Amino acid sequence: MKKGYLGIDVGSISTKGVIIDEEGNIVSSHYMWTNGNPIEAVKSLVFKLKNGLNKDVKIKGVGVTGSARKLIGTILGANLVKNEITAHAVGTLHVKPDTKTILEIGGQDSKIIIIDDGVVVDYAMNTLCAAGTGSFLSSQAKRLGVEIEDIGNIAISSKNPSKIAARCTVFAESDLVHKIQAGHKKEDIIAGLCKAVVGNYLNNIGKGKKILSPIVFQGGVSKNIGVVEAFKEELGTDIYVDPNGHLMGALGVALLSKNEEEIDFDFNIVDLKFTTSSRECSGCPNNCEVIIVKKGNEVIDSWGNKCERGMLVK
Ligand code: SF4
Structure with a gap:
């Protein structure tokens, strides 16, 4: 079975993903709205990416970028989590x-x-x-x-x-x-x-x-x-x-995940032991609507806060 690498860019508005082959060619891609729920968006994205493949591919690397990268990286068991700047630069330099x-x-x-x-x-x-x-x-x-x-x-x-x-x-x-x-x-x-x-x-x-x-x-x-x-x-x-300009972050992390230690990614990611709750941060006039993501009692990540203080919202 051919090896492939999955790259995901989870932003506040949209979630993008690609699967590349060993040569770095995009063999499946998808773009969708995040709709305030990065976990659901990524689950649906991964399903779409799998269906977009025209042959069986064994995913040996998963890279994640974007504002919810830590959370999604944890859920997917990614072997690479990278900031958007590096991810976009790597993806863009690959095509140009x-x-x-x-x-x-x-x-x-x-x-x-x-x-x-x-x-x-x-x-x-x-x-x-x-x-x-x-x-x-x-x-x-x-x-x-x-x-x-x-x-x-x-x-x-x-x-x-x-x-x-x-x-x-x-x-x-x-x-x-x-x-x-x-x-x-x-x-x-x-x-x-x-x-x-x-x-x-x-x-x-x-x-x-x-x-x-x-x-x-x-x-x-x-x-x-x-x-x-x-x-x-x-x-x-x-x-x-570039016609694929919206996918550059995802492409960048997919490429970077190739350099990491190989993993065996299972497309059936339905680890639902994560809970989310939402509240408003009153730390400053931005009044961010913060979504806190927990695994048991442990805060894994937060979403919607524009600064770290939003993580502390009770
Ligand atoms: S998360 Fe930061 S920017 Fe947003 S309301 Fe709280 S303190 Fe202000």
Whole structure:
């Protein structure tokens, strides 16, 4: 039976997974919403990945990344748990070895990774501010009565993008309301929003970073052609978007798990001895909705808290 390696990226919004063969080719992949329940999401993901295989594969390595990596790594008996920066860099360099900059915009977070000669030399992530993320774009699309999937094509049809204040999400939002009231065309406002997301991103996360080509753009928002075009214009250079860009974290940890001691992974992971409970952390005005995961009385991990203090919520 052929050997395979499983890689899983569990984020707050979406859960992604791949199975690769010994040569590093993706032989099964799946993407789904986390829906606030990473354990259920991963169980369903693993089932889908197994069904996506067209021949029997013996999984000899499991790598996990993403915000719930510790928890999912424990449940799956992973032989590798890695942070998102390393995972994304390894995955991206596998498909595009000369990459110098990775721009990533997901649903609730974004990051930038600077690479020199195949090595990560600088990075930044945002976790507390929505500026420059997909959730900002989708909430504004809703306000304009536009489906999130349609934003990109509507944006590129604009001849005269509105100037939306890009300093931060709050300013951008109030400026958007003003533009609607002033009668700006929908496509111009949407193109302006795409530019605002890029402006937010470059002014926050990209601030002071050496953004050199080749540049790879990934994460859910990279599927939005309006934002891709806005990046090209703002940076004055071409941007590479891989069709599997959303899977790079999962691919990275699958590849890295190959270097670890082999394990025998059983697809029938239904260890249900984990319990979850949810409460609100009042440690600061963020009031995070925290899900605590326990095995017996022992706290294994927490979910939804934006800082370590959320782990202490009773
Ligand atoms: S976990 Fe608690 S202290 Fe930390 S950011 Fe959220 S609300 Fe604030």
